[in-house]
Amino acid sequence: MxxxxxxxxxxxxxxxxxxxxxxxxxxxxxxxxxxxxxxxxRMDVTHARTLIIDNDHSHFSRMLTAKFEHSKYFNAKVTQMSEAEALHRIKQAKADIIVIIPASFEKRILYGQHSEIGVFVDGAFPNRGMTMESYVQGVILDTAQSVGGSLGRQSGMISINSRNLFNQAxxxxxxxxxxxxxxxxxxxxxxxxxxxxxxxxxxxxxxxxxxxxxxxxxxxxxxxxxxxxxxxxxxxxxxxxxxxxxxxxxxxxxxxxxxxxxxxxxxxxxxxxxxxxxxxxxxxxxxxxxxxxxxxxxxxxxxxxxxxxxxxxxxxxxxxxxxxxxxxxxxxxxxxxxxxxxxxxxxxxxxxxxxxxxxxxxxxxxxxxxxx
Structure with a gap:
């Protein structure tokens, strides 16, 4: 060369x-x-617009509501609107998540009965929808652990101690x-x-x-x-x-x-x-x-x-x-x-x-x- x-x-x-x-x-x-x-x-989802319809107005329902209100992942608002009106808000792109707490929520928990919480998530963007859904499930699971512990049940005795490796934050x-x-x-x-x-x-x-x-x-x-x-x-x-x-x-x-x-x-x-x-x-x-x-x-x-x-x-x-x-x-x-x-x-x-x-x-x- x-x-x-x-x-x-x-x-x-x-x-x-x-x-x-x-x-x-x-x-x-x-x-x-x-x-x-x-x-x-940005892969993370923060301040998701969340409508909470609390039909129980009990101590446990307020405990669940407070979990949403004190999380950076949700911009939670407790409302008394109907389910149809709340769903219409999602269609209008004015809300991302709807959480419906049933009227007998606390009563069923105290008697050890199965209770369902309605959750509607805007899934127009699948990845974002799955992320918001996992956040909601995490809040509900955390609340269930707290409630179970206060009632002295076994579900409250089990806790998850997780650590994120390489990207802790x-x-x-x-x-x-x-x-x-x-x-x-x-x-x-x-x-x-x-x-x-x-x-x-x-x-x-x-x-x-x-x-x-x-x-x-x-x-x-x-x-x-x-x-x-x-x-x-x-x-x-x-x-x-x-x-x-x-x-x-x-x-x-x-x-x-x-x-x-x-x-x-x-x-x-x-x-x-x-x-x-x-x-x-x-x-x-x-x-x-x-x-x-x-x-x-x-x-x-x-x-x-x-x-x-x-x-x-x-x-x-x-x-x-x-x-x-x-x-x-x-x-x-x-x-x-x-x-x-x-x-x-x-x-x-x-x-x-x-x-x-x-x-x-x-x-x-x-x-x-x-x-x-």
């Missing part, structure tokens, strides 16, 4: 990046995605922000590298490469190294956003995080390079890159849905994209801290290295030094 020639091409690429203002996108786009989605995506930022880093480092480098070769095709300057003695490997190295060096800085910028701005803990090895992120950036650049090789227009390259990176970055990264809960074709597709493997390492570095002691982390790191190697070889093979 002629390093002097590669160096000259690299200087040309850096000059083009500064001249075309693409250098701004290199650092602005990742930070914008991190900030917008980091603050915008159940913060959305701890679950979302590390996954967003996998999305950011997949999208931004790929878009940049997707423009590297195709823009020369549009301008006609690609003929300089066709006529020069520069090899395909040297040409690709000159194209990828500037983007690789520039986006390597984003590894540290995103780390600072996560730890300082979003207060996400970091419990693992920084060297593992840095090495995995560098390999992942190389994968992202290689994806954009492949798209740049097979396309002839910049707009086509950008659109194709966005489709290939953003959609899998959300669906198969584990941010919104655990990979273990997928089945069939979706489970197979998740394992075809590198974002799943990288995000596993990122979550380990930030939340778990197991590092290379985990066999799966070592396996996924090896898969990323193989992925990068195959993409680079494939790009070098598809790049033809000739006019089609």
């Amino acid at each position: 002629k390093f002097s020639v590669v160096k000259a091409y690299m200087l040309k690429e850096f000059t083009e990046l500064f001249r075309s203002k693409l250098i701004i996108m290199v650092y602005l786009l990742p930070s914008m995605i991190m900030l917008l989605f980091g603050y915008g995506i 159940m913060r959305d930022a701890d679950a979302i922000v590390p996954g967003l880093m996998g999305l950011v480092l997949l999208v931004a480098p790929a878009i940049l590298s997707a423009l590297m070769i195709v823009k020369e095709k549009e301008r006609g300057t690609i003929f300089n490469f066709y006529a020069s003695p520069l090899g395909r490997g040297e040409f690709l190295a000159a194209k990828l190294i500037p983007g690789f060096l520039l986006h390597s800085l984003n590894i540290f910028i995103l780390f600072l956003w996560a730890t300082e701005l979003f207060d996400v803990p970091f419990r693992g090895s920084f060297m593992l995080y840095w090495f995995a992120a560098e390999i992942y950036i190389l994968i992202s650049l290689s994806i954009g390079m492949l798209i740049s090789v097979i396309t002839r227009q910049q707009i086509v390259a950008v659109v194709l890159t966005i489709i290939i990176t953003i959609i899998p970055g959300f669906l198969y990264s584990g941010i919104l849905m655990p990979i273990s809960s997928m089945a069939g074709e979706s489970y197979i597709e998740a394992h075809l994209f590198p974002v799943m493997y990288f995000n596993h390492i990122i979550y380990d570095c930030f939340l778990s801290g197991t590092g290379l002691a985990s066999a799966k982390t070592v396996e996924y790191l090896g898969i990323l290295i193989i992925y990068a190697t195959l993409l680079l070889v494939l790009g070098s093979t598809l790049l033809k030094k000739e006019l089609k």
Whole structure:
């Protein structure tokens, strides 16, 4: 490899990046995605609009009502409206939950009889509806434990002492922000590298490469190294956003995080390079890159849905994209801290290295030094 020639091409690429203002996108786009989605995506449900129809007006019914009123997950309001009117409120999107306490609630409990509490949940959005339903069940179960304990029954003698590992406070930022880093480092480098070769095709300057003695490997190295060096800085910028701005803990090895992120950036650049090789227009390259990176970055990264809960074709597709493997390492570095002691982390790191190697070889093979 002629390093002097590669160096000259690299200087040309850096000059083009500064001249075309693409250098701004290199650092602005990742930070914008991190900030917008980091603050915008929320899996938790708080202040759900709750209507409580208390038909009993007893001590136990008020105890249950107080549990809802003193929880941040509910914006509870006790009302005497009819059941039909309350359901109409949900249809009008003015309420999220309806809790109906029967008239004989306390009497049945005192006599040890079975009592039912009516609960209606807005299930227009299934995930949100299931979350609100679990919150309601938790409040009712907690109240049942308290009532059983006050009556000296066995149900009050059983308590659940649970602890949440890795994300003790159940913060959305701890679950979302590390996954967003996998999305950011997949999208931004790929878009940049997707423009590297195709823009020369549009301008006609690609003929300089066709006529020069520069090899395909040297040409690709000159194209990828500037983007690789520039986006390597984003590894540290995103780390600072996560730890300082979003207060996400970091419990693992920084060297593992840095090495995995560098390999992942190389994968992202290689994806954009492949798209740049097979396309002839910049707009086509950008659109194709966005489709290939953003959609899998959300669906198969584990941010919104655990990979273990997928089945069939979706489970197979998740394992075809590198974002799943990288995000596993990122979550380990930030939340778990197991590092290379985990066999799966070592396996996924090896898969990323193989992925990068195959993409680079494939790009070098598809790049033809000739006019089609």
